[in-house]
Amino acid sequence: MTPYMAVALTSLVAYFIAVKRLGWRPSDLGGALGRMAESLGAGVIFAVVNVLAAGGLVLGLRMLTDRFFSLYSLDDLGWLAVSMLQGWAWALWRDSKTAQLR
Amino acid sequence: MPSSMIVRALGLATLALFFLAAFTPLPAFLYERITIPVHIERADAIVVLAGGGVLASGQLSDSSLRRTVRGIALYRDGLAPLLVLSGGAGRRSEGAARAVLAVKCGVPDTAILASSAGHTTHEEVAALQPLLKARGVRRLLLVTDGTHMRRARGLVRDAGFEVLAAPVSEVEMPAQPEPRLRLLRATLREGLALVYYHIAGYL
Numbered sequence: 001m002t003p004y005m006a007v008a009l010t011s012l013v014a015y016f017i018a019v020k021r022l023g024w025r026p027s028d029l030g031g032a033l034g035r036m037a038e039s040l041g042a043g044v045i046f047a048v049v050n051v052l053a054a055g056g057l058v059l060g061l062r063m064l065t066d067r068f069f070s071l072y073s074l075d076d077l078g079w080l081a082v083s084m085l086q087g088w089a090w091a092l093w094r095d096s097k098t099a100q101l102r
Numbered sequence: 103m104p105s106s107m108i109v110r111a112l113g114l115a116t117l118a119l120f121f122l123a124a125f126t127p128l129p130a131f132l133y134e135r136i137t138i139p140v141h142i143e144r145a146d147a148i149v150v151l152a153g154g155g156v157l158a159s160g161q162l163s164d165s166s167l168r169r170t171v172r173g174i175a176l177y178r179d180g181l182a183p184l185l186v187l188s189g190g191a192g193r194r195s196e197g198a199a200r201a202v203l204a205v206k207c208g209v210p211d212t213a214i215l216a217s218s219a220g221h222t223t224h225e226e227v228a229a230l231q232p233l234l235k236a237r238g239v240r241r242l243l244l245v246t247d248g249t250h251m252r253r254a255r256g257l258v259r260d261a262g263f264e265v266l267a268a269p270v271s272e273v274e275m276p277a278q279p280e281p282r283l284r285l286l287r288a289t290l291r292e293g294l295a296l297v298y299y300h301i302a303g304y305l
Contacts (some may be wrong), residue, residue: 004279034110040114068221071298075291094106 035091043087050083124279129286136289136296137248138255138267145266146239147215148173148182151246151254152189152226155196162199165247170200172270173245174207180296182243186215186234188226223250224304227257234263243268249292 020026051074058069122128143283150173154163166189185204189196197216204214209255215237219229234242241264246254248269255265276282301305 036268037113037117038106040116041109041111044112044116049257067285070221071295073288 014033035095040084041087042090043084044088046086046090047080047083050079050086054079103111119254120283123286125281125282127275129190129282129289130275132286132289135268136252136292140269141266142176142181142243142268143266145182145202145241145243147234147237148176148185148243148245148268149186149234150188150200151223151244151250152220153247153250155195156194156199160194160199160204166196166200167203168245168270169245170203170231171273172268173200174204174209176243176245176268177204177209177213178207182213183213184214184237184239185209186230186242188217188220188230190218190221190226191240213230223254223257224299224302227254227261231261240264242266247268247288249288251295253292253299253305254286256299260305 015026015029019026054074055071058071058073061067061069150169153165155166155170157163158260161167170187173185173187187197187204189198189200195216195218197218201214205211213234217226217230217233220226231273235244242258243266244255244258245252245268248271251267253267255267258265276285296305
């Protein structure tokens, strides 16, 4: 549990630096966390779509070729990280579009 | 915008699931739902299903080694006269590599049946069925990972055998976040595999 206590501690330190030194408003934190949740949600959608597409591709390749392609190849944390990056990029893009409209 | 609220809610739900999985016994609870209790009695054969194959170095993968050792231990305990070691042919046949290990551990050559047919659990069981029937096997001790046991037992049962579950534990009931998340991942993966096997009509 020690690393998680460190995470709690660094979060607290970062909060105080942001508020006291950088002058950020505490009331903006809720909105930032909401946008973070939105990025995460978009990442989850990308992850589900990616795994369905990859699964379809594996099953399709099995049917169309003589070679065996394993569904266990989908059991890889790498694609999850890439899906989260997709979601993050998507959310940032959407934010910039919204900012332009204001 | 409603769609952005839904995406945000999905993100929050994912965060909640992450914290529940990492800091509560939720993964262990779900694992208990998917696994089959151990039931070890005398049988006609011990069947060790494939698990991860052989590494480029020629050694068995961790999962394969755990299952093989479990099978050998059951044989050495006198629970069955036949040890069936399954495992598809990749760079090298997993079944054959397992047989070499079993012989080194004192299992007689004549008590070992190695099979290297099948890439999936479904194909593996289909390949084992005639081999086991030919040897007069009706009741068997099935060795595979705890998460895999429900799907494997269903297939072997449908193939006409009485199955006793001798699962290998992938993990102890974890108390740390990372092993808990790993257990959740294995359980969810197997849950999806069960759904796929039902849709495909294998179970």
